[in-house]
Amino acid sequence: MKQNTFRRNAMTKMIATVLMGVTVVLSASVVSAAKAPSKEDVKKFLRPMEVPQGKNNISTPERVELGKNLFFDPRLSGSNFISCATCHNPSLGWSDAQPTAIGHGMGTLDRSTPTILNTAYQRFQFWDGRARSLEKQALGPIEAGGEMSQSLDLLIPELQAIPGYVTLFEAAYPGEGVSKKTIAKAISAFERTIVSSESAFDRWLKGVDGVMSDEAIKGFEIFKGKANCTACHDGFNFSDNGFHNIGLKDMEDMGRYAIKPIKVLKGAFKTPTLRDIDLTSPYMHNGAYKTLDEVVDHYDAGGFKNAGTLSPNMKKLNLSKKERKAIVAFLKSLTGDPVPFTVPVLPVQ
Amino acid sequence: MLSNKSVAVGLVALFYSVTVSAADHTLAQNSKSFKLNGSQVEEYTIKAGDTIYFKNEDPFFHNIFSLSDLKTFDLGSYPAGESKSVVFETPGEAEIECAIHPEMYLLLTVE
Incomplete structure (x- = not known):
């Protein structure tokens, strides 16, 4: 009798163990099936084979x-103190960790420093997209009074007086010399090499x-689905590569509207990359969030009413804490x- | 003096010429580009008096505007499945874009 009871118990335990095992295997297979990216995800989010190149500015090592x-080189600024890398710092995700940028004379600018990571893939440069290529963007901050405050007409002879630069320009753009065009092209060629690494x-x-x-x-699924x-x-x-007003508070900057006076663009700014986003706090064009x-x-709340035109894509999401x-x-x-x-070790005078 | 018959014929002819000359065109906004029957178009030609319907086939909002000398308009932003139209009365060229996604660009010629 005891022996039978023992056998029954042993059998019950064995069945339970097998069933548990089956359950574990089944649930594991469900989980692993859920873990695989869809073909559509792979097609949409996988890195393109090549980094886009500039028109008439194919990249060369030189x-x-x-x-x-x-x-x-800080000599590209009027003060000889600020370089492009002062704000676009490789140690800080190619940005500056400031809410908004600091420029010439330690003046604070209105917009944050966007990372230069993956600008090669962007169709429009600057937060308001006013430059359609890196070549058209590159000289803007150098000349801007609040940023690097450097007259290009003065910069060109300064660079021509540095033998090391004459050699570098000749190797990069033979016969073209030091000019606004070659300065812009070279900076753009370098920026196109700053691309996100494998994550x-x-x-x-x-x-x-x-x-x-x-x-x-799970976050990726919510990102594509419920949170849109x-x-x-x-x-x-x-x-x-678009422009949207995402409903930031206390915003007077009308962004893209100054470039294209269309109602939907009031307070709209370029959609930034999310690659390496964890490295580029603070966030948003005005550094509103740490x-x-x-x-x-912010997105869960659907944004806030501001002086511009809130994007109709912004809606209250009702995400749970776990989903956020x-x-x-x-x-x-x-x-x-x-x-x-x-x-680099810079060419000396 | 015109007979009633000839007036009627004239009116029918006038009505016919108006209806055949003014055509409707539908351009889709799909994958952030202008498409005609599934193929991307960046240049398009129509006749004066024709109407273009811009249909949003993307799962997010689009806009249509033009600040061209030929015609200035802003159709606002509208969601998936909706369509808005513009009549182009006079010949010339118009650059048409989506303000939200400026990669969407169409050079329209009105003959």
Whole structure:
């Protein structure tokens, strides 16, 4: 009798164990099935094979080298104290960790410093998109009184007087000399080399298991679905190259409207990339938010009424705390592997 | 003096000429580009008096505007599935864009 009871118990335990095992296997297969990116995700978000090149400015090592020197050279500013890299600092996600930029004479500017990461993939440069190419953008901050405050007419002879630069310009653009055009082209060629490195999200897209947490994968689903972030942050670079008023508080800057006076553009700014977003706090064109949690809370609230035209894509999302946290986990999975960067030793006078 | 018959014929002819000369065209806003029957178009030609319907086939809002000398208009922003139209009465050229997604560009010639 006892023996039978023992056998029954043992059998029950065994069945329970097998069933548990089956359950675990089944649930694991469900989870792993849910973890795989769809074909559509792979097509849409995987890195393009090539980095876009400038018109009449195909990248060469010499052009990139010249551009790198110019980018890090404070002699490109009126004060000889500010370089492009002062604000676009490689140690700070190619931005400056300030709410809004600080320029000539320590003056504070109205807009934050956008990262130069992946600008090669952007169709419009500056927060208001007023430049249609990097070549058209590159000289703007050098000349702007509040930024680097440098007259280009004075800069050209300054550079021509530095033998090392004459050599670098000749190697990069033979016979073209030091000019506004070659300065802009070289800086652009360098900037096109600053592209995001492989992130956990990229590896997941390629089918590598275990690189994205379940929370981050869930966050990606919410990002595309309930939160509708992909209405603007779409594709490999997580930008639609578009302009939207996302309802920031206390905003007088009308952004893109100053370039194109169309009602929907009142208070609209360019959709920035989300690549390496964890490295480029504070966020938004005016540095309104310090953390990604604050950013997600803003979108969850549907933005706020301001002096401009709120994008109709902005709506109250009613996300749970868990969902908001998952989106942040996903955003952090977009941080690329650290890439060592060597700053140049600049040509001496 | 014109007979009733000839007046009627004249009116029919006038009505016919108006209806055949003014055509309707539908251009889709799809994947952030202008498309005609599924193919992207950046240049398009119509006749004076024709109407273009701009239909939003993307899952987000689009806008249509032009600040051209030929015609200035702003159709505002409208969601997926909606369509807005513009009649182009006079010959010339108009640059038409989506303000939200400025990569969307169409050079329209009105003959």
